[in-house]
Amino acid sequence: MHVQVFFRWLCVALGLLLAGCASHNYGDEQYRLRMATAGKDIMWVPSKLEIVHKMLEAAKVAPGDIVYDLGSGDGIIPLEAAKRYGVRSVGIEYNPDLVALAQRNAKRADLERLVTFKRGDNFVEDFSEATVVTLYLGESLNAKLMPRLLKMRPGTRVLSNVFRIESWIPDQEIRASTGDMAYLWIVPAAIEGRWQFSGFPDAKQVSMEVIQKKQIFDANIFFDGRRVARIEDARIRASELDLQFSHAGKTYTLRGQVQGSRFSGLLNNNPKTPVTGQLAP
Ligand SMILES: C[S@@+](CC[C@H](N)C(=O)[O-])C[C@H]1O[C@@H](n2cnc3c(N)ncnc32)[C@H](O)[C@@H]1O
Structure with missing residues (x-):
C-alpha cells in the first residue's frame, strides 16, 4: 500500500x-x-x-x-x-x-x-x-x-x-x-478531437479542436480554416456543452447537448440559430 x-x-x-x-x-x-x-x-x-x-x-x-x-x-x-x-x-x-x-x-x-x-x-x-x-x-x-x-x-x-x-x-x-x-x-462526455459545426451565420465552415482533461478542456475555434478564438479551462458538465468566445467584436455563446459524437444546441440562446456539430472519427 x-x-x-x-x-x-x-x-x-x-x-x-x-x-x-x-x-x-x-x-x-x-x-x-x-x-x-x-x-x-x-x-x-x-x-x-x-x-x-x-x-x-x-x-x-x-x-x-x-x-x-x-x-x-x-x-x-x-x-x-x-x-x-x-x-x-x-x-x-x-x-x-x-x-x-x-x-x-x-x-x-x-x-x-x-x-x-x-x-x-x-x-x-x-x-x-x-x-x-x-x-x-x-x-x-x-x-x-x-x-x-x-x-x-x-x-x-x-x-x-x-x-x-x-x-x-x-x-x-x-x-x-x-x-x-x-x-x-x-462523468463528462468525451469531446476531445475536431468538431465540425453547421449553423453558424458568420462563416461557411466552423470547427473546434478540443483537448480534454476529464471535465475541463481547452479549445481552438476556426472560421473558414482561420483560428479566431481560444478557450481555456472551460468545463463540460455531463453532456452539457456551454462555451463562449469573441471574434471581430462579437460574442458567441454556444450551448447544447453532446450525444456520442454529435452536438446539437443553440447559438446565443436563439431558437432561430440552431447549431449542430459532428466529432471527426
Ligand atoms: C472501507 S470498507 C467500505 C465499506 C462500505 N462501502 C462503507 O462505506 O461502509 C471497504 C470494503 O471493500 C471491500 N473490498 C476490499 N477489496 C475489495 C475488492 N477487490 N472487491 C470488492 N470488495 C472489496 C472490503 O471487504 C470492505 O468491506
Missing part, C-alpha cells in the same frame, strides 16, 4: 478509535464484525451515516437511478439509497461473510426488493449500468478504477468517502458536521 494512503487510513482508524467507534459491536448474531477487518484490497471500515446521507444528497439521487457501492461492507450505502430514495441499488463485496450480513440487513429492513448484494471483485464485476457509484476504498484503488469510471455514461455521479481520485478534480466537496469529507465527480 502506498505510504500516503496508509497514513490516511491510519488517520481514519485513529479517528474512529477516538470517537469510540472501534469498540462498537458491528454485524449481527451470526457474524460479529470487528472494525478494520482485513479485506481483499482494503480493510472494512464503515462509512458514517451522516456522510452517506450527504453523499446521496449531493448525487441528487432520484427515481430511475441505480446506485452501486464498490466494496459494500455491511451494506450501509445501498441500503440507505434504497430506504431514502426508493431506488434500486447494488453492493459489490469480496468478503462472503459481509455479503451475507448485508443480505440479512436488507431482509431486516424489508428492502430485498430494491437491494442486491453480489459477492465479487470490484475490478472484475460489471457496474456499467450504475448511474451513481460510491467508493470508500482509498486513493490508489480509486485511481485504479478511474479509467473505468471515466468511460461510464456521461452524467454518472461518482462519490468517494474521504479519498480523492488522483488527478480528477472533484465537481463538489462534501463536508459533514464532524469535518469528514467526501467528493463528487460527474
Whole structure:
C-alpha cells in the first residue's frame, strides 16, 4: 500500500478509535464484525451515516437511478439509497461473510426488493449500468478504477468517502458536521478531437479542436480554416456543452447537448440559430 494512503487510513482508524467507534459491536448474531477487518484490497471500515446521507444528497439521487457501492461492507450505502430514495441499488463485496450480513440487513429492513448484494471483485464485476457509484476504498484503488469510471455514461455521479481520485478534480466537496469529507465527480462526455459545426451565420465552415482533461478542456475555434478564438479551462458538465468566445467584436455563446459524437444546441440562446456539430472519427 502506498505510504500516503496508509497514513490516511491510519488517520481514519485513529479517528474512529477516538470517537469510540472501534469498540462498537458491528454485524449481527451470526457474524460479529470487528472494525478494520482485513479485506481483499482494503480493510472494512464503515462509512458514517451522516456522510452517506450527504453523499446521496449531493448525487441528487432520484427515481430511475441505480446506485452501486464498490466494496459494500455491511451494506450501509445501498441500503440507505434504497430506504431514502426508493431506488434500486447494488453492493459489490469480496468478503462472503459481509455479503451475507448485508443480505440479512436488507431482509431486516424489508428492502430485498430494491437491494442486491453480489459477492465479487470490484475490478472484475460489471457496474456499467450504475448511474451513481460510491467508493470508500482509498486513493490508489480509486485511481485504479478511474479509467473505468471515466468511460461510464456521461452524467454518472461518482462519490468517494474521504479519498480523492488522483488527478480528477472533484465537481463538489462534501463536508459533514464532524469535518469528514467526501467528493463528487460527474462523468463528462468525451469531446476531445475536431468538431465540425453547421449553423453558424458568420462563416461557411466552423470547427473546434478540443483537448480534454476529464471535465475541463481547452479549445481552438476556426472560421473558414482561420483560428479566431481560444478557450481555456472551460468545463463540460455531463453532456452539457456551454462555451463562449469573441471574434471581430462579437460574442458567441454556444450551448447544447453532446450525444456520442454529435452536438446539437443553440447559438446565443436563439431558437432561430440552431447549431449542430459532428466529432471527426
Ligand atoms: C472501507 S470498507 C467500505 C465499506 C462500505 N462501502 C462503507 O462505506 O461502509 C471497504 C470494503 O471493500 C471491500 N473490498 C476490499 N477489496 C475489495 C475488492 N477487490 N472487491 C470488492 N470488495 C472489496 C472490503 O471487504 C470492505 O468491506
